[in-house]
Each structure stands twice: as structure tokens, then as C-alpha cells.
Amino acid sequence: MSLNLDEKLAHVGNRMPANLLRALLRTSLSRRHVALMFHRVRSPGPGDINAALCIGEHDLDAAIGFLLASYPRRQDRWLTVTVDDGYADAAAYVESHARRFPTVDFILFVCPEKAERGVGFRWDLAEMYRQAGEPVRRIAEVLEAPQFPDSENSREDLRLVAADPRFRLASVERLRALAGVSNVSIGNHTNSHFELSLLRPDEARLEIERSTASFERLFGRQRQFAFPFGHGFFDEDHVRVVRGLGDSVIWGTGQSPYWPADRQSGALLPRIGIDGPSRSFRAVAAVIAGRSLATRALGVRPVARRGRRRPRQIVVR
Secondary structure, three states: OOOOHHHHHHHHHOOOOHHHHHHHHHHHHOOOEEEEEEOEEOOOOOOOOOHHHEEOHHHHHHHHHHHHHOOOOOOOOOEEEEEEEOEHHHHHHHHHHOOOOOOOEEEEEEOHHHHHHOOOOHHHHHHHHHHOOOOHHHHHHHHHOOOOOOOHHHOHHHHHHHHOHHHOEOOHHHHHHHHOOOOEEEEEOOOOOOOHHHOOHHHHHHHHHHHHHHHHHHHOOOOEEEOOOOOOOOOHHHHHHHHHOOOOEEEEEEOOOEOHHHOOOOOEEEEEEOOOOOOOHHHHHHHHHHHHHHHHHHOEEEEEOOOOOOOEEEEOO
């Protein structure tokens, strides 16, 4: 089976001495900042179809600790840890670790309507069906059903999913409390977590607008916005809609670091997704270093700023 780039980097990193990996990380990253993207902070269960979205608490602790120790004299908050979808396990991790890592920015991206109504996600419903022995065809139907933003969060089956402790979402009250921690932010991840590129333009616009209204009613002014599924699932029109609604920093994926000056209102910034059932600290560091080296070797990187139709190309410094 062929491995993708990040899997190859992780494989190499797991066999690399820690001192060499630290030197490679410092050389490749230079003064750039990094945002990492996670989803679940828990160990996956046997045969879990969503195992790639999970990282154990111990592994995440070790990765953050190793990255910070690689730059012991850096005073800027160069590392951002984002956790998408608003699961209770992710909120519990940030709640117990944000003060332990005060130089790390933590952002919890939540689907505000799901958090308020206690409504889960399709992929977790598919996992429940799999564990119940439902046929593969039935599971595929759950994942591939038509997307209707107006009614998705009114589904009783998704409400039952969120009531299951394995798939529970963080409550609005808990998220509000976390937003009061100095290095924690809550961000909008849309109401339904649909692929915006697969919706009609008017549906996508309404999904962004309504989720922003829901978010600001529940949590106050929207300062952070992350597109569901990342690059490839949104386009420039969707970015313009978000920019027109306020002064959010906008996050995609992109798998690269960014310069600190780029983190400003209206900018579209990259995050490095860390997927896998277990990511060791060596694997995480190797993925960051490898992706950083790749962008430096290319000599250019995309940065989408407010008011620009297309990402401009900037020579890497």
C-alpha cells in the first residue's frame, strides 16, 4: 500500500533521534508559526472507522511538550493547537491543559447549532450502525445522504448520536467557560459541517451567515472561522462571504506553516492536519519539519488576505 507524504514523514520521524529531529525542526521552521489541526482527543476503539481522527491525550501532551522544548527561548506564541467539531473529549483536554501550556494558543472550532441542540455528526451515526452490525450499504447511505442545511440539525437520529457518551459534544456552557481562559478561543465551524463546495451557492452563503449568527448569539463576536474539511471543500466565494460578515481570521488546511504577520483579520491561513490512530511526538515533529522544508524548497506560499480575489504568491524569507 502506498503511503501519502505525511505518513512517510511520520514513518521516518519515528526512527529519528530526538536531537536530530529538534535541529531539523528549528532549521526548517525558522521564525514561522504553526497551527496544528486535531479532532478527537481520545484513544480509538478496536476497528473504529474514525480512528484516523483520534489522538490519545498522552501522545498530544508529548507532541506539544517536544515542540515547545525544541524552541526553549522563543517568546512568541508560535504554536497554535486547533481541535475541530467541538467534542466533549477535546474540550476536556483543553480545559485541563491550556494553563499547563500558557504559550500555546488553543482554538476549539465548534458547530454552534449542534452544540446548542445536542446534535451529533453523520460519521458517528455510521460508526454506531457499524458496531450494531448494519450492512455496509446502510452505512454508506448514512454518509452519502443528500445535504440539507435547514433540516440536518433537526434529525432525531443525530440527537441520539450526541447522547451517546462516545460521541458527546461539549455544552455551550462549558465552551463559554473555556473562552474565558486567556490562551483559549472558540471558533465557528458552520452549523451542519457540510462540504460547502457541494451545496448550491445560495445554500452555502446561508449556511455561513446563519452559523455566524448562531455563533455570535451563543459566544459573542466571531473572531475565528474554520471551513469544514479544509482546502478542496470551499472556494473563493465562500471566503468572501466570511470576510463580509466581520473580522475573523479564517482557517483552512494547506499543510504548511505561516509567517506571524499573516495572522490578521480576513486572512486565510493554513493548518497542518495530524491524522492517525496514534501520532508520536516524533511523528508530529517530522510532519511539521517536512512540510516546512517543502514550502521553503518551493520558494513560494499562498497567503489569502482580505480584499484579494486570489492568493498572492510571496517569496519565502
